[in-house]
Amino acid sequence: MDKLTREDIQTWQPGETILLSGKLLTGRDAAHKKIAELFAQGQSLPAGVDFTNRFIYYVGPVDPVGDEAVGPAGPTTSTRMDKFTEMMLSKTGLLGMVGKAERGPEAIQAIQRHRSVYLIAVGGAAYLVSKAIKSAKVLAFPELGMEAIYEFEVQDMPVTVAVDVQGNSVHQTGPQQWRNIKVSL
Amino acid sequence: MNNSAAIIRKADVVASVADALQFMSYYHPVDFIQALGAAYAQEQSPAAKDAIAQILTNSRMCAEGKRPICQDTGIVVAFVEIGLQARFEEGADIEAWINEGVRLAYTHLDNPLRASIVSDPAGKRSNTKDNTPAVIHTRAVPGNQVHVMLAAKGGGSENKAKLAMLNPSDDIVEWIASVVEDMGAGWCPPGVLGIGIGGTAEKAVLMAKQSLMQPIDLAELRQRGASNRIEELRLQIADRVNALGIGAQGLWFDYGIRCQNFGLSHPCSLTACSGNPQLCCDASCTL
Numbered sequence: 490m491d492k493l494t495r496e497d498i499q500t501w502q503p504g505e506t507i508l509l510s511g512k513l514l515t516g517r518d519a520a521h522k523k524i525a526e527l528f529a530q531g532q533s534l535p536a537g538v539d540f541t542n543r544f545i546y547y548v549g550p551v552d553p554v555g556d557e558a559v560g561p562a563g564p565t566t567s568t569r570m571d572k573f574t575e576m577m578l579s580k581t582g583l584l585g586m587v588g589k590a591e592r593g594p595e596a597i598q599a600i601q602r603h604r605s606v607y608l609i610a611v612g613g614a615a616y617l618v619s620k621a622i623k624s625a626k627v628l629a630f631p632e633l634g635m636e637a638i639y640e641f642e643v644q645d646m647p648v649t650v651a652v653d654v655q656g657n658s659v660h661q662t663g664p665q666q667w668r669n670i671k672v673s674l
Numbered sequence: 675m676n677n678s679a680a681i682i683r684k685a686d687v688v689a690s691v692a693d694a695l696q697f698m699s700y701y702h703p704v705d706f707i708q709a710l711g712a713a714y715a716q717e718q719s720p721a722a723k724d725a726i727a728q729i730l731t732n733s734r735m736c737a738e739g740k741r742p743i744c745q746d747t748g749i750v751v752a753f754v755e756i757g758l759q760a761r762f763e764e765g766a767d768i769e770a771w772i773n774e775g776v777r778l779a780y781t782h783l784d785n786p787l788r789a790s791i792v793s794d795p796a797g798k799r800s801n802t803k804d805n806t807p808a809v810i811h812t813r814a815v816p817g818n819q820v821h822v823m824l825a826a827k828g829g830g831s832e833n834k835a836k837l838a839m840l841n842p843s844d845d846i847v848e849w850i851a852s853v854v855e856d857m858g859a860g861w862c863p864p865g866v867l868g869i870g871i872g873g874t875a876e877k878a879v880l881m882a883k884q885s886l887m888q889p890i891d892l893a894e895l896r897q898r899g900a901s902n903r904i905e906e907l908r909l910q911i912a913d914r915v916n917a918l919g920i921g922a923q924g925l926w927f928d929y930g931i932r933c934q935n936f937g938l939s940h941p942c943s944l945t946a947c948s949g950n951p952q953l954c955c956d957a958s959c960t961l
Contacts, residue, residue: 504721519799550745551788560786561736561745566830566860590830590859611725612830612862614732615745634801635745635788647728649721659721660859 490544498585498606501650503657507608508645509621513546513587514538514628517565519636521573528580535629538638541582544608547589549635550619559625559641563615564589567607571596578603591660592652601656608648609659621646679818683763684771687822691775692782694824695750699742699779699787702733705890706866712893740785744862747787748826750776750808753884757817772822773806780805790829811880823887831861837879846871846907851914866890867915 490511501507516524524534534540547567551560567588574596577583585605589612592600600607610618622641629638652658707730714726736743752772762768780787781804791806792799834857838849850869870881892912900906 506721506724548745549788549790551742551747552786554741554784554786557741560788561742563745565746566833568858568860589862611728611732612859613744614725614728616736616739616741616743617728617732619745620735634803635790649724 493544493584494542495584495604499604499654501606501653503650503653503659503662505650507648507650509544509587509608509648510644510646511642513544513641513643514540515546515548515550515637515639515641517547517549517636518569519633520630520638521570521577523630523633524581525573525576528576534581535638538629539582540577542584543582544585544587545577545583546587546610546641550625550639551615551635553625557619558622559619559639561615562619562622562641563612564610564618566590566612567596567609568593575599575602578605587648591658597652597656597658600652601654604654606650606654607652609651610646610648618646679759679761681761681763682766682820684766684774687768687771687820688775688778691752691772691822691824692778694822695776695779695787695826696782696785698824698826699747699785700736700740702737702743703890707733709890709893742785742787744828745788746790746828746830747780747805748828749791749832750805751825751827751883752808752810753821753823753825753887754810754812755815755819755821756812757819758814759816759818760820761818768812768820769810772808772810776806776808777804825883825887827883828862831865834861835879835882837875839875847910847914850911851918854915855918867911869911 490509490513493511527534547565547570548562549565550562553559565588567586568590570586570588571593572595574586574592577586578599583605585608587608587610589609592607596607599605621643623644624642625639627637628640631637649659651660710726710730714723714730717723717726733743735741750772754768754772756768780789787805789801789803789805791802793802794800836853836857838853840846840849850867854867866886868882868884868886870878870883870885872878873881892908895905895908896912900909
């Protein structure tokens with residue numbers, strides 16, 4: 490991911506599975522709110538935090554123990570960050586986002602407008618995902634605890650393209666395709 | 675009259691609660707794993723199959739590594755039944771004891787869990803650092819025993835809880851289907867829906883939450899067939915919701931549901947979740 494450009498992500502297809510390696514920044518509700526407040530006050534991002542051509546991972550991890558880089562760190566529900574998506578994509582140079590669950594229309598439009606992507610990791614596989622995280626450090630907002638902005642270095646973190654640069658969302662096309670197939674358990 | 679009931683002590687309640695919460699953080703219940711295994715076998719969408727495989731692999735790794743199944747280790751919900759003949763040591767405060775157990779579990783040195791609770795939710799929202807306070811529901815019952823049933827309920831699923839006041843002629847199954855459709859994937863399907871029907875608004879929601887604690891037996895029910903209205907409803911809801919095609923992680927799913935009926939009016943609430951079955955999203959429908 491460290492050399493990824495906007496041109497690279499243009500060809501990513503919805504449903505495509507990818508292994509991510511490199512550095513990710515994290516953040517969820519409280520961090521986004523703080524960023525919005527900083528921008529509203531005419532200030533810039535905290536020192537050391539630069540989203541240019543980076544991905545953000547929506548996560549609030551468990552603290553590490555022993556030789557873990559970080560404890561279980563699966564994705565949180567991205568829909569809650571929909572209202573911050575335009576801000577992040579237009580003002581921070583953010584390339585894409587990783588989370589879980591569907592994005593709403595507001596976020597999908599922002600993704601289309603900025604030719605960005607949204608990837609999903611599997612919720613409920615948090616320990617497995619954390620095995621892909623080789624190092625973790627807090628970059629900003631330590632007072633937020635698990636909601637701080639971390640930098641994770643990942644290796645082969647499995648994700649799926651959920652919204653491509655054209656705004657096609659697997660959470661819409663998936664159910665349409667599988668609707669009404671009868672399964673009895 | 676039997677006065678030989680043991681005295682219930684703080685140390686025992688605290689240790690039991692702490693041990694239970696630690697246990698729950700890294701073990702799925704067997705019935706959930708079996709249901710998920712069956713879902714994997716039947717799943718036809720490759721993306722959803724992959725998601726279920728990751729969840730099952732993760733579950734095994736956590737059982738072996740004794741680390742949490744999900745980064746969201748939940749809000750603790752306790753259902754407490756206190757026997758009116760139970761005896762307690764001096765100065766007993768069962769809520770404080772339960773919260774002490776939560777504190778110990780969540781700040782455990784070898785397996786720390788995530789502190790997800792804030793105080794002053796409408797104001798400063800400061801993390802309480804030890805995941806207290808728990809949400810505690812208490813009933814006074816006959817007998818001399820105390821039962822505590824614990825759930826570590828994840829936020830993703832809790833955020834999906836829905837309540838409705840339906841009319842007697844409204845279609846419960848259709849309401850549930852429309853709610854599940856709108857719930858999206860934030861509750862990590864595949865999972866369990868808990869439904870409460872009847873009583874009053876708060877009773878319906880409580881019943882839905884409680885219904886999540888029951889064993890997963892939809893497959894057995896389907897095999898033996900429904901023998902009462904509630905079982906019929908369970909099967910109808912399961913079929914209707916599975917036909918939505920939402921799936922594992924929003925891509926396809928099956929789920930088990932349980933439903934309790936109770937009264938005459940129609941509040942309905944709903945909760946669900948998968949990462950930790952006790953974290954199930956409750957859709958409580960109170961009828």
